[in-house]
Amino acid sequence: GAGVSQSPSNKVTEKGKDVELRCDPISGHTALYWYRQSLGQGLEFLIYFQGNSAPDKSGLPSDRFSAERTGGSVSTLTIQRTQQEDSAVYLCASSLDGRGNSPLHFGNGTRLTVT
Amino acid sequence: AQSVSQHNHHVILSEAASLELGCNYSYGGTVNLFWYVQYPGQHLQLLLKYFSGDPLVKGIKGFEAEFIKSKFSFNLRKPSVQWSDTAEYFCAVTGGGATNKLIFGTGTLLAVQP
Numbered sequence: 001g002a003g004v005s006q007s008p009s010n011k012v013t014e015k016g017k018d019v020e021l022r023c024d025p026i027s028g029h030t031a032l033y034w035y036r037q038s039l040g041q042g043l044e045f046l047i048y049f050q051g052n053s054a055p056d057k058s059g060l061p062s063d064r065f066s067a068e069r070t071g072g073s074v075s076t077l078t079i080q081r082t083q084q085e086d087s088a089v090y091l092c093a094s095s096l097d098g099r100g101n102s103p104l105h106f107g108n109g110t111r112l113t114v115t
Numbered sequence: 116a117q118s119v120s121q122h123n124h125h126v127i128l129s130e131a132a133s134l135e136l137g138c139n140y141s142y143g144g145t146v147n148l149f150w151y152v153q154y155p156g157q158h159l160q161l162l163l164k165y166f167s168g169d170p171l172v173k174g175i176k177g178f179e180a181e182f183i184k185s186k187f188s189f190n191l192r193k194p195s196v197q198w199s200d201t202a203e204y205f206c207a208v209t210g211g212g213a214t215n216k217l218i219f220g221t222g223t224l225l226a227v228q229p
Binding site: 045048 | 219
């Protein structure tokens, strides 16, 4: 079946511009997560959605980062006024119900490069 | 706050060598433990998981991991590696909190030489 889909796969943007990253989770998965993967930093948690609500936004690095989820499905991560330190691979994952023992299914990520 | 430590950042082995990757976590309560693998050019995928019961868990491709509660460890092992095991390996934990978010270690890059 279809896995987690992310678009675009690559994005190059100029410093100061806004970017939107999209995630289509596995159908029927209620939980959706955004992570950031930087060289040598591992995977950094950004935000978690259960349905359309975000009970945990604790990982968003600054107020330039925001995310929303609509219809309990698609999610968009928006970065405003991008900075070079925002360059990373942004990963989306979904799980069936968000319980601690529900494995996460990851997309291929969006590689963001800020020049 | 929870944290996960992976001690080996880069491991190079020859084919048929045995593998053990270390993982320690900080949370003292009930935990769920995972190993994920990222093969070159591919997305992260689940290798194995531990929730409860037998502390020795077996995963795909001959991998296993042992949960040792007293040591807060969940080391990954494979008796004989293959070139195709070349990948980055991430240990992760959930436990406590309202959202059960998965906390990852920084990863171990394994290179297996033929």
